[in-house]
Amino acid sequence: MMRIKLPNSYFEDHESTIRLIWRETLYADFEKKLLERAIKRKFRIKTTISAEDGYLIVDAENEEIERLITFLIQSHLGEFLRSRYTKRKVLYIHEGMNVPLLGYNAFGLIDRGTNLIQVRGSTGCNVSCIFCSVDEGPYSRTRILDYVVDVDYLLKWFDEVAQFKGKGLEAHLDGQGEPLLYPFIVELVQGLRENPNVNIISMQSNGILLSDKLIEELAEAGLDRVNLSIHSLDPEKAKMLMGMKNYDLNHVLEMAEALINAGIDVLFAPVIIFGINDMEAEAFIEFARRIGAGKRWPALGFQNYVPYKFGRHPSVRFLSFKKFYTWLRELEEKTGMRPLVLKPEHFGMHKRRFIPLEFHVGEVVKAKIILPGRIEGEMLAVARNRLIEVINTHAKVGEEIKVKIVRTRHGIYVGMPI
Ligand code: SF4
Incomplete structure (x- = not known):
């Protein structure tokens, strides 16, 4: 009997297939029959393949067989890779593929002419908010695949961009989806921390996948701030807004406190849909105050819901930005929580020379x-x-x-x- 395990992964038994879970966020299914047949063809012995306690089990003793199985799995991993959260096929982008990491908004890097660089390691989300601007999550009707960019390759491109942009950068991890689905999130933060041009590392997150252990790792790696998407302090309403029946609001609130205790600042970023959660604004402010959010940056970044062309559209009314800012100013007056009308200066953001465009419209x-x-x-x-x-x-x-x-x-x- 042989027990096989691969780095950063474990196996699960799924009747006719063996599932490899890689870095918690990705998986690949392998037909047991195909693996058994490959062994038979090469070694002329009949074996049975199963999985137990995270190990792949082969009922034979032979190092050569172990090598064959490991080789087959590793060489086909890319082909079969899927997201555990969206169940979609995942395209793994690595250096050898020569895919530029500038130009596309779903993965890679985005420079909007400031000292903040958006860093997007993967696509895909673990929830399906009813207002999502990119129609993300397990219930997406339009997204057909996900991407994951190899962390060394992403850091290499980041370094080139950072050298052009200069010192005092903020690396902001976000994307079309939830950044914590990125299988190398801790390594990415660590790598960015080592970059001499980076001052601040911040991240967008819905917080669901945070745990005490992960928070500790992220703090140690050098994460400075999380912009936490929580849209209601009422558990049922929060489930409705996030399109997820088992959304655990309590866990996310606990994790918000844990982030602050670990020295990572929190900015709450509720999307406000008038008539649905605008009446919770004061409760959000109260909560942010109580747990000590907003130490170095604003504690709250209320966002106005606006329908996007390729997003999901709940049938609700939405406010003009002018009216929204008036609403925010009134809240500032009433609660004394400032600033609620956020400006780039509050984040130390300023204009910087753009990476020159390679094309012009019409070309x-x-x-x-x-x-x-x-x-x-x-x-x-x-x-x-x-x-x-x-x-x-x-x-x-x-x-x-x-x-x-x-x-x-x-x-x-x-x-x-x-
Ligand atoms: S709004 Fe954000 S958290 Fe919600 S489904 Fe879209 S990507 Fe995910």
Whole structure:
């Protein structure tokens, strides 16, 4: 009997398949029959494969067999990789693929002309908020796959961008989804901390996947702040807003306190939908005060709900930004909690030279399709060491096509085939 385990992972038995759980957030299923057949073909012996206590078990004793199984699993991992939370197929992006990490908004880096760089290691979310602007989560109707970027590769690109942008940067981990789904989140924070141009490391999160252990690791790695998305202090309403029946509000509130106790600042970022949770604003302020949120940065960042073209739309009314700011100023007056109207200065943010654009709107470029996009009819192409999201296309990976650039805002390139 042999017991096999691979680094950072464990096995589960699922009737006809063996499931490898890798770094808690990803998995890959392997047919037992296929593995057994591979052993039979090579070693001419009949074996049975199962899993127990996290180990893969083969009822034979032979180091060569162990090597074969390990090789088969590792070499096919990329092909079978899925997200444990969205169940979608995951494309693992590593250095050898030559995928630029600038140009696309679902993964990589985004420079919006300030000293803050958005760092996006993965896509996908563990909840399905009813107002999500990117239609994320397990119940998404439009997203067909997820990406995970290898951490060393992401840090390498970050370093190049950081060298251009200069000292005093804030690295902000966010994305189309929940950053804690990134399998290398601690390593990413650690790597950013070692970058001489980075001052602040902050992260967006819904907090569900936080634990005391993870908070300790993130604090040690050097995380400075979490912008925590909590939308209601009423457990039932919170479940409704997050589109998740087993959402545990209490756990998230406990984790908010644990973050602060570990020296990581918290900014609560509720999305306010008028008529649904605006009446909870004072309770949020009260709670933030009680646990000591907002030590170095504002404690609250109320956000106005606005419907997005590709997002989900609950049928609710929404306020103009002018009215929303009036509402915030009234809250400041009433509660004495300041600032609630947030400005870039509150975060030490200032304008910085943009990484120069590689394309201009209207330009036609020859681009090579290298990856499928996140939604039907979308592909990712590369030209001049930048990614371009090509929309309305049926082109296949490997094809070279002519693309007309239709959008370049903040170095995010969108193109259409011509
Ligand atoms: S709003 Fe954020 S937390 Fe909610 S589903 Fe979308 S990505 Fe996830």
